[in-house]
Amino acid sequence: MTNETRTAPDGNAVVVADLHKSYGPVRAVRGVSFTVRHGEIFALLGPNGAGKSTSLEILEGFRTRDSGHVEVLGIDPGDRSGERELRERIGLVLQDIAVEPHLTVRETIARDAGYYRAPRDVDEVIGLVGLTEQRRRKVRSLSGGQKRRLDLALGMIGNPSLLFLDEPTTGFDPAARQGAWELVRRLRAAGTTIVLTTHYMEEAQELADRVAVIAGGRIISEGTPTTLGGRDNARARVRFALPGGWTLDGIPVAAGESVAGPDRGGLVTVETAEPTGTLHRLTGWALGAGAVLEGLTVERPSLEDVYLRLTGAAGERPSDPDSREADSLEADSSKTVLERSSR
Numbered sequence: 149m150t151n152e153t154r155t156a157p158d159g160n161a162v163v164v165a166d167l168h169k170s171y172g173p174v175r176a177v178r179g180v181s182f183t184v185r186h187g188e189i190f191a192l193l194g195p196n197g198a199g200k201s202t203s204l205e206i207l208e209g210f211r212t213r214d215s216g217h218v219e220v221l222g223i224d225p226g227d228r229s230g231e232r233e234l235r236e237r238i239g240l241v242l243q244d245i246a247v248e249p250h251l252t253v254r255e256t257i258a259r260d261a262g263y264y265r266a267p268r269d270v271d272e273v274i275g276l277v278g279l280t281e282q283r284r285r286k287v288r289s290l291s292g293g294q295k296r297r298l299d300l301a302l303g304m305i306g307n308p309s310l311l312f313l314d315e316p317t318t319g320f321d322p323a324a325r326q327g328a329w330e331l332v333r334r335l336r337a338a339g340t341t342i343v344l345t346t347h348y349m350e351e352a353q354e355l356a357d358r359v360a361v362i363a364g365g366r367i368i369s370e371g372t373p374t375t376l377g378g379r380d381n382a383r384a385r386v387r388f389a390l391p392g393g394w395t396l397d398g399i400p401v402a403a404g405e406s407v408a409g410p411d412r413g414g415l416v417t418v419e420t421a422e423p424t425g426t427l428h429r430l431t432g433w434a435l436g437a438g439a440v441l442e443g444l445t446v447e448r449p450s451l452e453d454v455y456l457r458l459t460g461a462a463g464e465r466p467s468d469p470d471s472r473e474a475d476s477l478e479a480d481s482s483k484t485v486l487e488r489s490s491r
């Protein structure tokens with residue numbers, strides 16, 4: 149798989165500065181700024197209604213912006229004179245792609261290949277997305293996950309320098325999701341820059357070099373999946389079951405640590421900034437008494453924990469007085485995601 153990486157004058161594949169977009173009274177995007185470097189996977193995360201699709205649609209040239217600066221591969225997507233070049237150089241996997249249901253998988257991909265000057269090989273792409281067995285099947289007979297793989301194939305058939313993936317693995321079974329992640333990594337390794345949105349924090353953790361969290365039309369945090377929101381400096385939780393007949397009072401706790409529990413599952417939690425020392429002390433204490441700490445685990449907050457903390461806080465922010473409608477819509481939808489995720 150080869151890919152020609154073209155460099156925009158500033159060395160970034162995407163530049164967004166102080167982007168604004170309203171739909172009537174709804175201020176969907178309110179001063180968003182970020183850059184995407186060539187060859188990286190950049191994930192835009194955020195609750196329903198946060199402004200992700202609006203931002204992406206502006207980058208893709210499907211929506212006009214109210215104000216702000218946008219460059220995609222050195223082209224302003226709002227400038228119609230660059231439209232043809234932009235279409236040639238970017239790939240899109242959107243949430244709803246219209247495909248002809250009566251065409252076969254291979255016919256659909258071959259037809260799209262004809263729109264590009266230098267497309268990838270049709271059968272190679274069919275193989276890459278795992279649709280070789282279905283290549284003669286009509287699109288209407290595909291399962292939801294198979295249709296999404298077809299969307300991925302259509303996104304990459306033009307051999308794009310930059311690929312936009314809007315929730316690429318929604319509806320995939322776990323094996324198909326792993327396969328799609330592997331494909332995305334291979335595309336990146338071949339030089340493709342990837343901008344993706346996802347509601348799966350595991351997907352962002354697995355794929356993204358950098359992530360930005362957007363809520364209420366603004367970027368509220370940006371970083372790598374391991375550093376986002378101070379995740380790397382967060383306190384660790386050491387959990388274990390108290391050996392039979394022992395009490396919390398006997399646990400050796402150092403300054404700065406806190407102990408809670410046991411919870412319904414019988415596990416005690418020690419929160420600590422220094423898990424190495426804590427583990428040494430706890431395991432030494434247990435082994436010295438001839439006991440073992442059943443169910444012992446050490447956990448840092450997951451990307452999902454950090455995301456929920458960040459977006460929960462954003463949802464509770466006081467409203468901008470002149471955008472009350474937008475705020476209420478966004479707060480409502482962020483609550484829905486929180487409730488859903490906590491089940």
Ligand SMILES: Nc1ncnc2c1ncn2[C@@H]1O[C@H](COP(=O)(O)OP(=O)(O)OP(=O)(O)O)[C@@H](O)[C@H]1O
Nearest residue numbers: 171174176194195196197198199200201202203477
């Ligand atoms: N065409 C439109 N007309 C009016 N309002 C719109 C339109 N498109 C989006 N909005 C509103 O703009 C806000 C941002 O929507 P957007 O689709 O960009 O969010 P999102 O982060 O992509 O959400 P999701 O995760 O649900 O796809 C929401 O309040 C939405 O209701």
